[in-house]
Amino acid sequence: MSLGLYLHIPYCLARCRYCDFYSRGGQKEVPDAYVAALLREMERICNCDCTALRPDTLYFGGGTPSLLRPDQAAALIRAAAPVPEGEVTLEANPETVDPAKLEGFRQAGVNRLSLGVQTADDESLARLGRPHTAAQSRQALAWARQAGFANISGDIMLALPRYTREEFDRTLDLLAEGGCTHISAYLLKIEPGTAFARHTPEGLPDPDEAADFYLYAVEQLAAAGYRQYEISNFARPGYEGQHNLLYWDCQDYLGLGPAAHSCLNRKRFYWPGDTRAFIEGTARPVEDGGCDGEDYIMLRLRLTQGLDEEELARRFSVRLNERQRAFWRRCQQAGYAQPGEGPLRLTPAGLIIQNSILTELLA
Structure with a gap:
């Protein structure tokens, strides 16, 4: 069995209006105390040096992992000790990176960048609560290529308020021209507890219109050379996201950080959503049932491989x-x-x- 290691970075400059992931807005950096807590838990769970659970993939998710300093990322990668040539992904937001930081991440061992572009329309970005612009996305992609990243994923959010096919086309052009080898294309979903749930934006497409946008995206991505391999994920040949493929094949994965989920030896558990308790070492994983045949059916039917x-x-x-x-x-x-x-x-x-x-x- 393969193993994926997920490290949750629950810090953001600002909370997006649609986001229901566990994170804390108003943060400009990741405290060293939080990195120390991740290192402590890696040492505790992985028997001091992670040789017992050496990961095939490593994924920095958030939140906004690009708020890490490169030296913090390097310390976490060294401790995780992924297998040689293993996929090491870091999620980044365009407004949080510059050439020096991206070069630092590359030198630290990150070999796959996932950039949260969402749309090439600045008005849509503002409605979503995203603090970057399309120009910043374009610049971040150029800097990533200059830093040596050959494996770059870009996010597109579909069926936004007042959405049009032209907005999708502009976003796809931005990502393709920026060198993205992988694209994740998600339909906007209004989640409970989010700012959008409290104040639903005007101009949302109805379900049939949203479905039409999705089918249009599938067609256009295929025409641009991005093969669909999962409901929301498309890649040029050989650039499929290896970490998420472990999830969808019911392989083992270990998540560290508040609200991070794990499944080892078909047993599921998660960390409580409490950053302070995680840092202080008073939080402990909560058992969450097991992985069975129904889970395998549900996950495999997400894949075009079936x-x-x-x-x-x-x-x-x-x-x-x-x-x-x-x-x-x-x-x-x-x-x-x-x-x-x-x-x-x-x-x-x-x-x-x-x-x-x-x-x-x-x-």
């Missing part, structure tokens, strides 16, 4: 029953699932309504 029924049986001793097979045939007839034998795979139209399909399939 679900191999023999692998499902081998790993989890689970097989689809006749009711489930009949339902899948109806999905094929309706155009939501790929026709024919072999792995069970959803079409782009099916991926949009994956949750509804899973609800019926796993009922």
